[in-house]
Amino acid sequence: xxxxxxxxxxxIKNVVVIAVLMFFAAYLTLIxxxxxxxxxxxxxxxRAGPFGILQPIADGIKSFFKEEIIPExxxxxxxxxxxxxxxxxxxxxxxxxxxxxxxxxxxxxxxxVIADVDVGLLYLFAMASLGEYGVVLGGWSSGNKYxxxxxxxxxxQMISYEVSLGLxxxxxxxxxxxxxxxxxxxxxxEMWFIVxxxxxxxxxxxxxxxxxxxxxxxxxxxxxxxxxxxNIEYSSMKFALFFFAEYTHMLAVAALATTLFLGxxxxxxxxxxxxxxxxxxxxxxxxxxxxxxxxxxxxxxxxKLGWKVLFPLTILNLIxxxxxxxxx
Amino acid sequence: xxxxxxxxxxxPQHPATHGVLRLLLELDGETIVKATPHIGYLHRGVExxxxxxxxxxxxxxxxxxxxTNGLSNNLAYCLAxxxxxxxxxxxxxxxxxxxxxxxxxIAAHLLWLGTHALDIGAMTVLFYAFREREKxxxxxxxxxxxxxxxxxxxxGGVARDIDSNFVKKVKEFVKEFPSRVxxxxxxxxxxxxxxxRTVGVGAISKEEAISxxxxxxxxxxxxxxxxxxxAHPYSSYEDxxxxxxxxxNGDVYDRYLVRMQELRQSNRIISQAIEGIPEGPxxxxxxxxxxxxxxxxxxxxxxxIRQFKIATGGFRPEKAEVYASVEAPKGELGFYIVxxxxxxxxxxxxxxxxxxxxxxxxxxxxxxxxxxxxATIGSIDIVLGEIDR
Numbered sequence: 001x002x003x004x005x006x007x008x009x010x011x012i013k014n015v016v017v018i019a020v021l022m023f024f025a026a027y028l029t030l031i032x033x034x035x036x037x038x039x040x041x042x043x044x045x046x047r048a049g050p051f052g053i054l055q056p057i058a059d060g061i062k063s064f065f066k067e068e069i070i071p072e073x074x075x076x077x078x079x080x081x082x083x084x085x086x087x088x089x090x091x092x093x094x095x096x097x098x099x100x101x102x103x104x105x106x107x108x109x110x111x112x113v114i115a116d117v118d119v120g121l122l123y124l125f126a127m128a129s130l131g132e133y134g135v136v137l138g139g140w141s142s143g144n145k146y147x148x149x150x151x152x153x154x155x156x157q158m159i160s161y162e163v164s165l166g167l168x169x170x171x172x173x174x175x176x177x178x179x180x181x182x183x184x185x186x187x188x189x190e191m192w193f194i195v196x197x198x199x200x201x202x203x204x205x206x207x208x209x210x211x212x213x214x215x216x217x218x219x220x221x222x223x224x225x226x227x228x229x230x231n232i233e234y235s236s237m238k239f240a241l242f243f244f245a246e247y248t249h250m251l252a253v254a255a256l257a258t259t260l261f262l263g264x265x266x267x268x269x270x271x272x273x274x275x276x277x278x279x280x281x282x283x284x285x286x287x288x289x290x291x292x293x294x295x296x297x298x299x300x301x302x303x304k305l306g307w308k309v310l311f312p313l314t315i316l317n318l319i320x321x322x323x324x325x326x327x328x
Numbered sequence: 329x330x331x332x333x334x335x336x337x338x339x340p341q342h343p344a345t346h347g348v349l350r351l352l353l354e355l356d357g358e359t360i361v362k363a364t365p366h367i368g369y370l371h372r373g374v375e376x377x378x379x380x381x382x383x384x385x386x387x388x389x390x391x392x393x394x395x396t397n398g399l400s401n402n403l404a405y406c407l408a409x410x411x412x413x414x415x416x417x418x419x420x421x422x423x424x425x426x427x428x429x430x431x432x433x434i435a436a437h438l439l440w441l442g443t444h445a446l447d448i449g450a451m452t453v454l455f456y457a458f459r460e461r462e463k464x465x466x467x468x469x470x471x472x473x474x475x476x477x478x479x480x481x482x483x484g485g486v487a488r489d490i491d492s493n494f495v496k497k498v499k500e501f502v503k504e505f506p507s508r509v510x511x512x513x514x515x516x517x518x519x520x521x522x523x524x525r526t527v528g529v530g531a532i533s534k535e536e537a538i539s540x541x542x543x544x545x546x547x548x549x550x551x552x553x554x555x556x557x558x559a560h561p562y563s564s565y566e567d568x569x570x571x572x573x574x575x576x577n578g579d580v581y582d583r584y585l586v587r588m589q590e591l592r593q594s595n596r597i598i599s600q601a602i603e604g605i606p607e608g609p610x611x612x613x614x615x616x617x618x619x620x621x622x623x624x625x626x627x628x629x630x631x632x633i634r635q636f637k638i639a640t641g642g643f644r645p646e647k648a649e650v651y652a653s654v655e656a657p658k659g660e661l662g663f664y665i666v667x668x669x670x671x672x673x674x675x676x677x678x679x680x681x682x683x684x685x686x687x688x689x690x691x692x693x694x695x696x697x698x699x700x701x702x703a704t705i706g707s708i709d710i711v712l713g714e715i716d717r
Contacts, residue, residue: 040455145336149358149698215449216521295521296449298699299358 005108013114021094025247026056031281032247032288039292063240071143071233078141083234083241086134090245093127093252096120098182100265100273112265112273113182120181121173124256125166128211131249132158135213138242139230150229153299157210157217160306165207167314171200171321172260185264192263199317201261203310205286208253210302212246215291217302254283333361340369344447344702347712349686351701358698363690367683370716378676382642383409383483386676391477393661393680393714396439399425399432399468400656401714402481407562408652408663409483412645413617420608421485422564426601427498428468428480429563429654430594434505435464436657437587437594441512444584444706448525453515460508467497484618485611495602502599509591517588526581530692530704537578540688543681544659545590546708549575549582556655563654568600580707587709616643642671649675658682658709680714 030045030052037044045052070079100112117123132154139151173179175196176187187193194201210217231242258264258279265272267279297305333354339345348369354362374393378386390405391398403425410417417425438461442454465475471494472478472487480487516522532542534550547554555572557565573589575582612618619638624631647669653662659681666675685708692708693701 036451040452041459042455145334149336218449292452293515294450295445295516295519295525296699297521298525298697300697301524 009108009110010114013110017094017099017114018091021091021248021251022244024251025244026060028247028251028284029059029243030056031284032291035285035288036292039289060240063237066236068236068238069233073143074233075141075143078137079233080238082134082138082141083238083245084134085137086131086245087241087248089127089131089134090248090252093124093131093249094255096123096181097252097255097259098185098264099255099276100271111182116182117180119179121169121179121184124181124252125162128249128252129158129162131245134245135230135242138234139232142230142233144233146232147230150232154213154230156299157213157302157306160303161207161210161217161310164306164310164314165204165211167311167318168200168203168207169260170318171197174318174321174325181259181264185259185266188263189266192261192266194261197261197317197321200314200321201257203314203317204257204261205283206310208257209287209290210306212250212253212287214250214287216294216297218296250284250287251280254280254287257283331356338701345705346443346710349705349710349712349715351689351705353698353701355698360693360696360698360701363693363701365686365689367686367712367715370712372717374717375676375678379673382671383413383645383673384638384642386673387482388477388479390663391479393678393717394436394656394658394682394711395476395713396436396711397432397657398474398476398478399428399472399481400654400661402479403429403563404652404654404656404661405663406481406483407654408650408665409617409645411650411652412648412665412667413483413614413643415484415612415614415617417485417563417612418609419564419606421610421612423601423605424486424490424610425481425563426565426568427598427605428471428478428486430598430601431464431468431498431501433594433657434591434598435461435468437591438464440587440657440706440709444703444709445516447702447706448522450516450519450522453512456508456512456515460505463501467494467501470494470497482611482618484614485609489610490605495605498598498602502595502602505595506592509588509595513588516584523581525699525703526584526707527579528577529580529696529700530707531577531579532688532692533578536691537688540691541684542659542688543684544656545583545586546578546659546685546688548572549586550578551576556653556660560653562652565597567604568597570597580703583707644669644671653679656681658711658714659685661714678714678717680717682708682710682712683715686710686715 033055034044034052045055048054048058070076095114096117098111098113103110103112135154136151139147139154172184172193175193176184178184178187209215231239234242255276258276262279265276267275333356336353336355337350338353339350340348345351350366350369352364352366353360372392374389378389387402387405390401393401438457442457442461445451445453468478469475471490472480532550534552537547537550538552543554551574553572553574556562558572570593573586573593575586615634617638620631620634625635645667647667649664649666651662651664653660660679661681662679664675664677664679665673668674689704689708692704696704
């Protein structure tokens, strides 16, 4: 009987989380367009529904009805699989992120996370890397030179930045002594880790831009250079999946930042989940803000920055943190 | 092992080639081994077409050369024809021409700024620049009736006189504009990423730039003091106090700085010209060449005959060849006209600045990366309308 309850609980949590995630990812496109528009003295979408709130739905319907084009010299199986990999990886990242503390419902104590895994952090990074496979395969399999260039860039960028990203958060691991995201959040009950690890937070954010392929590191797409890069040949829902995955990924990375540095669901007065969402969207806002402000770096400069600047800095941060933790 | 290079066709449909330029790039990884520009996708045969029209009719073709810069094109053509027909232009008309051409220069440079920044990834600048460009175009539309193809500067003067409302609008704009340039500069000039992308990119030496025939801001960014407005003053430019901004390294960043300074200098010229517009006629009264006033045509038989003669048959200049040039936003725009004494030009040759500037592009981008190609194309500010003609 207990197993059955457990199954039902997991099922419900899955449905709710995926639904909410999809909702936010869809509306993130609208938020991004609105915020960008405001920064750029424009209105943004305002035709579909009041304040354009139906715009994501209109976009979705449009994507469904667009013609599906598979280029003649594409590697068809990979071409079809690539967007699936990307979206799957992006959604799976949400599984281990705790979005609240505990909820007591019908006498059962429900943890507000789908899977309370001990190596949650490791799982997250594995999934994030997996997503990049989709990007690389998608560009390569579409049989377009711009696509290939985009893929090459994606692969190189992924390798460079995953290392620094991983090292940047090890400081947090040292402080919390756990890889379980719930325990990391609970360790921040007194004080958020951003206070102890401000440097790591900045490094994490910089790497996150690269990880997300967002401006100023949006090399794999770089619409003015590669005319969209890896997704140049994709159309219809396949393109929409890439697009969707990008925004889901953005939410996941922001959620991870919240979990690791901003104390997850902790906060006064408001319910935990609300705090969590507020923090996530603050970080997302920073992502959009930076996109509106900065030009794009060049490919080789990104690589240099990754290996020659960020990598040594993260190591330094790690050593200093380890030193202080040991001394204390 | 044999190395083969990847050939990639950039354009004619590519978001960053500014129209229909096609660049055939040979890439070693992402490094450019060879770049070959292919042009001609926008060829309309303007030069040949103009040989079949009278001098007045050919004016409208010039708007469509560099379509961001209709008024300067008009001016260059009119200067050439005025030289050919030996027409004296009243000073009031010259000042009006200066105001309009400098406004047009600001509009053209703002278009360059927005698209160039967008190419390098800074999207917000585009909207800020277009906000002011909109105001300039509104002013131009108010007086000329068109935003893109004004054909307002006519042989012997301008199409109609300006009014106090126009002067007021221009003064308002001139007062506000420098603070707007500051705004663009906050976003870009000291931005570390912007500098990383532009400093040392697409550089060309002084000597090479001259040998390629490069003119305009691209040449001045190399440190060469050459501006037609100063070197061969036309249309009363000698009356105005302005500086020709110069660069040093001839790279994308210096071109950017030069153009940003030019925005401010153009603003200075406009404010001087609009303050000092002299009274007098707005067009010459040369009966051979210039159309009479509309009122006169309806009341006076001599004017009616004159209108009819010029509008139907044009005029016949002496047998001669002339060259006149102006400092267009993109460089020296020249018109070379050979007249055989008939009412149509025998040869009509345009010296488009973009064409010669583009010829230096392969030299600028050799050995650089794909991303630099985009930055460099944006920085030389080409318009395919005048390259293909």
